[in-house]
Amino acid sequence: MKKIFFTITMAFIMCFGLCACTSNTELKELPNPEITEGIRGEQFGIDKNINEETIDDYLNRPDSVYRDMRMLKDPGNYEAIGGDSYLSGFVKGFEVVPYPLLVNVIGLPEKVGDTYTGKTLYTLTDEGKYITNYEESLEILEYYFPKDKNIFLMCGGGGYAGMTKTMLVSLGWDENKIYNVGGYWYYDGTNNVEVKKTNSDNSISYDFWKVVYHDIDFDNLHEVK
C-alpha cells in the first residue's frame, strides 16, 4: 500500500513539477524600442536592438504579433528601375498584411509609376493626416495589430514597416510596443522561409502558399459617408 501511495505521490509531484515548471516560464523582457544608427534609424526608424540580426531571439512569443508589410506582388513597375517586385521570402512566423492596403503609398519614384492604387482603409493626406475610409477600418487595424501585444514589423528594407509604425502611433498605438525590425533582404538567420523558387528548367516560380496572407475585402466594408 505504501509503495502504491508513494508511486502515486511521486507521479503527481513529477506531473505537477513539470506543469509548474512550464507555467512558470517567463518571457524575456523586451528592450524598449530604440532606433539604430545611420539613415536606417533616422529615415526608417529601424530598431537598434530588435532587428534583422536579432529577431530570431524574439520569435514565437505569445505576447507579440509578427507582421510583414509587403504585397505578394507589388503592382508598381519595379522592373523599370531593376529588381524584383515579388515577395521572395519571409521570416517564419511573420504574417503578411500589405501596407498598401492600409493606406495610400506616396513618394515612389516616377519610373515605378503607381503602386497599388485600389481601395485602402485610410487615406494619408499631404498634411500627414490619416482619414478613415471605412467604418470598419479601426476594427480591422486593431485586429491585425492588437494594442495589448508587442508588434514586430518587417518588410523588404524597413520602409513600409517604418511607415506602418508611424501610422499606428499617429492613430493612438503605444510607440513603445511597436518595433520596426527592418528588412527581409538583410535577414540571414535560421528562420528563413523561401518563397522564390528556381525550377529544374531554370524558370522562376513563387510558393505563395507558404505565406499567411491577410487580404482585405473592401466590397464587404461600409464606406464612411
Add this chain to the structure above:
Amino acid sequence: MKKLIGFSLAMIFCFLLVGCNNKQDTFSLDKEYYQNNSFNELDKNTFDDLINNEKSFAIFIYQPLCTTSYEFNKILTEFANQYQISFYKMSFSDMKETELKEYIKYYPSLVIYYEGEIVDYLDANSDSDSEYYKSVDGFKKWFSNYVSIQKANSNDNLILEEETNNHTKIDAKLEDIVYDENKVNIYFFWGNGCPHCEEEFKFLKSIETEYGNYFTLNTFEVWYSKDNAKILEQFANAMGDEVSGVPYTIIGNKTFTGFSETYKEQFLKAIKDQYHNSYDVYFNKTQ
C-alpha cells in the same frame, strides 16, 4: 642641435596648421564614367569582368521594394547630372551573390572601386555616414575624398569648377595671362578640398573691391590637374622654392606657402609694394 630639432618640429607643426599636403588618395574613375550620367544595371558577370580588368568605377546598391532607396537615388541622380559622372547600379539581392556581400550589409549604399579594389562604401547603419546620404553636397563631400570630380563645359573640355561662397573659381590658362605694368599678377596654386586654400580664396575676394585695381588673380588647381601641377613645379623652381603642399602663392618676388590670418597683412603689403612695374615669375623667369 636640440634647437634645430625644435625649430624643425615647429616648422612642420606650423605648416600643418596652415597648409595642406598633396591629396595622394584622390584618383579618377576610368574615362568612360565621365561626361555622361547613366546608371547602368550591373550583373554578376560584368561585375567580375570589371574587377578582373582592374577598372575604377562606382556602384549604387539599391533595392526597389520598400521605398528605402528612393531618397538617396534622387540625390545620386542629381549629382550624376550635375557632375556628369556615370554609375553602375546593382540590386541588393544581386549583390548578395558577389564579393560585396562581405562588406555591404544594408542598402542603399555606394561603393567606390579603384583598379579592381574596394576603396570605400557608404554604410546606411552608421551615424558617421548619415550626412553623405542627405544632400548632393553631402554626397559630394564624401565622394570627392576619393574620386576626382570634374564638370564638363559647353565645349566638352573638362575644367575644374567649385562653387563656394558665391564665387566661382575657374582656373587661369597660361596663354591668357598678360603683363600689366600697373597690376601685379598673383599666382595662386590651390587644391580642390583644401580648407586653407578656401580661406585664401575668401580673403582675396574680400580685398577685391579695395585693391582690385592693383592685382590680377591667376589660380591653378593642382590636385586634380596634372598640367597645373607641372606649372606649380616650374614656377616654384623659378622662385627657388621646394613646394610640398598648397596653398602656394606668388606675388611679385614674394612667395607664400600655406595661408593663415598673419599672412593677410603680408599679402596686402606685397600687393601695394609691387603693383607698379612688378617682377613677374612667368614673364621674367619661365618664358
